[in-house]
Structure formats: structure tokens, C-alpha cells
Amino acid sequence: MEIVSELAAIERRIEAISAGPVQPSAEFGAILGASSKTISRPAIEALVRSNADGANVDPELIDAIISNESGFDPNAISSAGARGLMQLMPETAASLGVGDPYDPAQNVAGGVRYLRGLLDRFGDVELAVAAYNAGPAAVERYGGVPPFAETRNYVRNVLARYRQMLAQR
Secondary structure, three states: OHHHHHHHHHHHHHHHHHHOEEOOOHHHHHHHOOOOOOOOHHHHHHHHHHHHHHHOOOHHHHHHHHHHHHOOOOOOEEOOOOEOOOOEOHHHHHHOOOOOOOOHHHHHHHHHHHHHHHHHHHOOHHHHHHHHHHOHHHHHHHOOOOOOHHHHHHHHHHHHHHHHHHHOO
16 A cells, blocks of 8 residues: 555656646735745856855756756746745755745755755765655665656756756856
């Protein structure tokens, strides 16, 4: 029974991720408590650099994740309920002390703390990126990048952007 519910949860997550981020309507956003936050790209880059330095995470990796997760839209919400620039799920956001996942400063700070924990846990950028997408339990269960097409595409896209950005340094 537990395996069936885990598989169902994984399938829901894959469907939600495949659908990509969606913009909530004003009414839906109000119900969720979302406010229309705007922030310039240079301001996002400053948040990324600041948090990257504090957590000892490469800012280009954070940028690559934000690009793939939300397309730099602080108001992004996925069909699974992930929110903000780094697409934090409500439970993850709460565990990271993020009170407003649509607040770019809180979202990036929480997302970077989460990523730092994944990097420490797995000791490998590819596995940390896979865990950011599919969850750390899936990475551990499969002993590497899970065999989900969406996760494999996500890892490939994030790492390609990351490598591209590193080459431009």
C-alpha cells in the first residue's frame, strides 16, 4: 500500500513538472495568498550572488535552477503547487523558514539553503540537481538520477545551462 501511494505521488509530481510553471489568475493568487511581486533581473542576480556567497554554492548553478524552475518569474506556481523563483513546495518552504514563497528574497534564500543541503547530502552536482527535481528519496531509492524522463530532462537542461554559464565567465 505504501509503495502504491509513493508511486502515485511520483506520477503526480511528474505530471505537474511536465505541465511547467503556470501563472495563477488574480483570484486564484488571492486565495493562495500570493501577491503580484515584481523584481528586475539585476535584482534577482544580486539575490543569487548574495545567497550563493553565504552558502558557498556556485551562483551560476542557482541561476540555472531558477531559469528552469520559474523562468525568473517570482509569481510562478506549478500545477503541483511549487511557488516562486526556485519553485518551493509549501512543505519545503515552511521547513526552510520561508513565510512568503512569492517574496524573491525569502524564496531564493530558502531555495539556496535547500540546494546546499542536497549538495552536502549527495556530494555531486548532478545528483543534487536530480534531488531538487525528484526529491532526495527518489535519488537514494534509485542510487542515482531517477529513471523518470522529466527528471532526466530537467537534469540535462539545468546542467547544460550551468556549463554554458561557466564557459561565459
